[in-house]
Amino acid sequence: MSATRSVWGRTRLILSLFCILASMILSLIPAPTTHAQTFQRAVWIPVEKEIERGLEAFLRRAFAEAEAQQADLIILDINTPGGEVPAAANIGELIRQSPIHVVAYIRNQAFSAGTYIALNANEIVMTPGSSMGAAAPIDLAGNAASIKFISGWSNQMQAAAKLNDRNVDVARAMVEIDTDFPGLKPKGTVLSLDAERAKELGYADRIVNNKDELLGLYGISAETMQTIEPTIGENVARWVTSPVVMSMLLIIGLVGIVVELFAPGFGVAGTISLCAFSLYFFGHYVAGFANWLHIGLFLFGILLMILEIFLPGGIVGAIGFISIVSGLVMAAYDTEQGLASLGIAVLITAIVTFLLIKKYGLKGLINRFVLGDQQSNERGYVAPKDQRSLVGKKGIALTPFRPAGVAKIEGKRVDAVSAGGFIQAGVPIVVVLVEGTRVVVQEDEIKE
Template identity: 25%
Template sequence: MKRPSLSIVVIISLILVQYSIISFAKGYEKTIIIIRMENTIDLGMEDLLSRAINTASPNTKAIVIILNTNGGYLEATEGIVDLIMRSTIKVIVYIPAGGRAFSAGAYIALASDRLIMAPGSVIGSAEPRSIGGMKEDPKIINAMASWIESIALSRNRNATAARYMVTENRDYTAMEAVKYSIAEYIEADFHRMLVKEGLGDAYINSISPDVRSRFISVLCDPFILGLLLELAALLILIEVFHPTYLGGFAGGAAFVLALLGLGMIGADATAIILLLLGISAILLEVKLGHGGSAIAGAILIIFGTLLLYRREYFIWTISYTSLLVGGIAIIIIVSGVAGFYLHKIREVIKRRRSPLDLNMLIGKVGVVKSRIEPGKPGVVLAMSDYWTAYSDEVIEEGEKVKILRVDGLKVYVRRIEKK
């Protein structure tokens, strides 16, 4: 009887704990959700904001975004701005001391219901840039300028000042942003900012990027996708020559992940074709072996990767050239390692002649299993196989012979004289 009684006590205790938690949560008339958007604005950040909005309850009074970024990708920026603009919950963006809302961050900040900046923070530099930091086509600049202007107007902000962030790549300090009606006010202390917004007594629910959001961020990086495709090809090739199933499984998984990432970022056909041609050229190094094919493959993969980046018009205010050179260097190193490995595989293949190459029998020693006479074939055992054998002399069973030439499945032999 003790065991059932103990079970009842445990169940009742769990019910009471659950009730206490629910009552505790209901005790707060207001809750706020806080998320951080730092570093690169990508699809992982969009997923984070979407999760925050979906987590909101009827008591959620605001979603606070602590923003500090140098920029990110256009597609992710569009998605985040759409989520903010359609949200039925007030969205507050807070740029901390020394923080930045450059490029993509400027669009997100302007889309918010309330924008508060700390001393030493800055917003702006939203001019679209292409690969290498060059200015984009005037049509694209005008389109982005009109978009940021419409965002500002929808939030009753200074549309002209917002437009200058794109057309003149202008930045605004916290004081300038308040002066030109871009930000609401300046506040150094985050908690005091919440008090001013009437949220000082609200229950805070902080949401951090989960495994899914981080996974999406990594998988949507074009350089990562290029490396995944190279890795997939190399692992599958290793599996072909060194069957363990592990290499084939890992290579297949890397290839599937790369395809998933290419689909998520909406890669165009030209970029995908260049990437696949690059992988094919690297694999061709096994056949050619002079190194040129691996180099060509690396170049094709680099151009394919650049095309993946090219579809994202913006949005870097840091040294894009440094980022680009670093990424290209990684791809070249990986391609070089892959090419070296494939070259070594080719050398091994050349040394190990194919079992189907019957000329390998020439010069081998065999044992006569059936008497051989001129014009009358016998049987010879050589290299663990039986062969129809011919000779110009009589050779008795059990004698050793040397294979002189091969004609189809027939071998021509000569007796090895006993010493």
């Protein structure tokens, strides 16, 4: 009996050790990557370069197309250094309101506004070596934004983090430079995260090595997935709607007009100006910010400015100027940005105008609209002879009139035209009208 118990005890010990060893081995084997939800139709949308209003317009079109195709998964391929906060805020709202499951795939970088866009997605997937964060806002000059703006942007980042129960202190640490966050970053810096650190802090849901692994994660085949790319027009719109480029186009357009006024004929400056304004309106039209009303206001203003040359008084020119400004500003994606860009352009144009007047004087401008040459007998100019005294005079047709011909009136040859039909040579005629050098005759009813 005791021997049986001894054998059974050793057997249980061996089984226990085997189970422990098996558990240890299984714990070392990585579990297969699975996802609780599989998808049937996916759409791939690139989010590249700087974030601006043109990108926003493209994404609105892409999301609408994905919804029309009944896609159940949108993958945003994010690789951006950041960009405009207002554009990012609108894109974030677009993502939140989409009925489609959205995954932010960070394959390289998603800094600043790019981080905000990613946080609004349902999931964030990163690749090894990719980064996100560093979301402190700066102005166009590269300086830190005001405290008020930083506070508002920090709140937006925290709200986006809360959407998927992420630590809001991490979002704050990405924005607030002058705040110390123990364990995250010291005062005077902003937080950025690599893929591993983001996964540790809950800011990356998964890490994948490449696109194929990402698609396998969601059960999507690369052959069935559609990629929505921006059109050529949308790429142009993204470039044109950049605040810097927008200001440059307005500067080129206005300066080109001024230079053209000092140059003879419609030449290079006028052509460049026309191209700059055309590109400005084309980009904003494609992006969905400008319409034909704005373009019409601009063209109507140009027409009134031209009429002001011939109808002096100032009223027509003033209305034309207001119409031009209204068209340019209303076409911009933001009224304040449009006014700012136009203000910069007007200031630089005024400086260029001053320099041109200083070099060429007002005479160079006035001569574009006032005839400066004098006509004199010394230079071979002879005023036409007044022939109004010929009205009522009679003569004879020296040549046939078809309707022009030559008549003999008071013994002199006179070039004339017929007031009616054909007049044969030798027929008596009478002068019925004189307009400048034009003498009009008709057949005389009373024969001589």
